[in-house]
Amino acid sequence: MIHLFKSLYFSKVVFHFVVGIVVLFVFAFVFPWLLGIAQLCFMILILLLLADGIILFMAKKGIFCRRDVPERLSNGDENPISIFIENHYSFSILLEIIDEIPFQFQKRDLLFHTSLKSAEQQIIEYQLRPTKRGEYSFGSVNVYVKSPIRLLQRRFQFSQDKMVAVYPSFLQMRAYELMAISNRLTELGIKKIRRIGQSQEFEQIRQYVQGDDVRSINWKATARRNDLMVNAYQEEKSQNVYCLIDKGRVMQMPFDGLSLLDYAINATLILSNIAINKQDKAGVITFSDRIGQVLTADKKAGQMTKILDLLYKQKTRYMETDYEALYIHAKTHIRQRSLLLLYTNFETVASMRRQLPYFRKLAKDHLLMVVFFENTALKTLLDKPAETTEEIYHKTIAEKYFYEKQQIVRELAQYGIQALLTAPQNLTVNTVNKYLELKSRGMI
Structure with a gap:
């Protein structure tokens, strides 16, 4: 009995009726002839509530509901979620569905309204876009049912507590792979690179x-x-391609919900897959104040699974990055000349110059490409015309930092170090294009 009362709710219509009946009783003190009408309305409301309750609870399992969630979600992408509902009542019903999605999405308004005829089925679809890797816990699917009388609601709770892991963007990886198979990579922004020379x-x-x-x-x-x-x-094959991911505090900056670190992780997954498809060997090294996880470059079956698992587990405290430790590790463990794609970020020339000695040492033994990020907020500010003195001041400062990024590219080029300055949303496409360019030129 307690369970029945816990699953029973009044609709808004009931409260409107109650307010109307109370008003009739109040006016009955002034107009006694209204008392009989108020009592009659009250009795009719009670009878309708009893009838509605009997109709809703006469079927033990009035509806069936199931939430379908992928075994894992793709970080930074829209992931499809569906709710299957079937009406077991002998009459049409109105439904309100509230899905308890993980708290990481910070959504409290995921409410669906629909109706079902007797024995009818329906699938409700929506999408979720996670912005952090890790485990996400889905709660129950709460379904509130109204009969044709529409005075009461019965709650059905389908407890489908499920833990789902959010991995780096494997959906983008599949998209690039499918486009490559169908020779349609240009639709994703991948350029056709002309081969330079005949060294192949x-x-x-x-x-x-x-x-x-x-x-x-x-x-x-x-x-x-x-x-x-x-x-x-x-093309020359079996070249080593290492993605070096800086997990320091410079990679904490957010863009469109994702941190720069997660953009780098997603790009690493896609580039590694393309490198392996090109018969090159792909490996990963993560580092911050110390060397993190290391996966030796390889192209054997199962290498992509190892890379995906490694990238999923990455955690960081966003400490100050130690490039000396990176150089020592590369000098000790990467014996064959390799392409090193270093994902990091610099805001000023001075911050880059502090690390330049280590970059030059790495570039002596390997082909080093430093990938860092444009500040898109600065570009927006530069494109906007300045009208007030304060806006002119802000735009001047923005121009200084914007051109410092360009200066970083030029200084790295002076020492034979490849540099790629890109917006976060274009990171994957630009990195793949640069890799294909270097490969076509026979530099790796």
């Missing part, structure tokens, strides 16, 4: 397609086939 090994003679270098046309084969034929060259 000869692979085959094939038919000319638009975009091929005309200098690679094989005129003898063209004359024999009466069709344009070109020499195809095989």
Whole structure:
């Protein structure tokens, strides 16, 4: 009995009726003839409530509901969630559904209204975008049912407490992989890189397609086939590609809900997958005030699973970064010349110069590419016209920091260090383009 009362709720209509009946009783003190009408309305309300309660509770399992959640969620992406509902009542019902999603989303208004005929089924779909890796706990699905009388609501609670892990953006990784298979990477912003020189090994003679270098046309084969034929060259394979992820405090800055660290982690996952598909070896090193987790570069089956698990587990206290420890580790453990993609961030030239000696030492043994981030807020401020003295002052300061970023790129180039300055939302595309460019130029 207590359980029944706990699952019973009055609708707003009941309170409106109660207010109206109370008003009738009040006016009955002045107009006695209203007393009978007020009593009659009260009795009708009681009878309707009893009838509504019997209708709602006559079926022990009036509805069935199930929430379908992926086994894991993709960080920074829209993940599909669905709720399946089936009406077991013999009449049409009105429904209010409240899903208890994880607290990390900070949503308290996830309410759905719908209706179902007898024996009808329905699927409600919505999407969630997590912005932090880790475990997310889903609570119950609360379904409030109204009969055609619409005075009472019966709550059905489907306890589906489920823990779901949020991994780095594997949805983006799959999208890039599918586009690569269908030769449609340009739709994602990946450029077609022209091969420079002929340092690659000869692979085959094939038919000319638009975009091929005309200098690679094989005129003898063209004359024999009466069709344009070109020499195809095989890119050098099995090169080491290491993603070095700075987990220091400079990577704490948020953009569109995600930290710069999570952008770097997502880009690392996608780039590693592309490198392995290109028959290169992919590895990961994380560091902050000390060396974190290390995964040796490899291209064996299961390497991507290891990279995904490593990136998922990354935690940081956002301490000051120790680049000396990174250099010592690379000098000791990375013996073969490799491409090192260092994800970090600098706001001033002075902060970069403090680490420049370590960058130069790394660049002696490896091909080093430093990836850091544009301050998109500064770009927005620069694009906005200044009208007041205060706005002019702010814009002047913004220009100083904006051009310092450009100066960092130029100074790194002076020492033969590749540099990539990118907006966070373009990090993956720009990094992949740079990797393909370096590979086409035979630098790795």
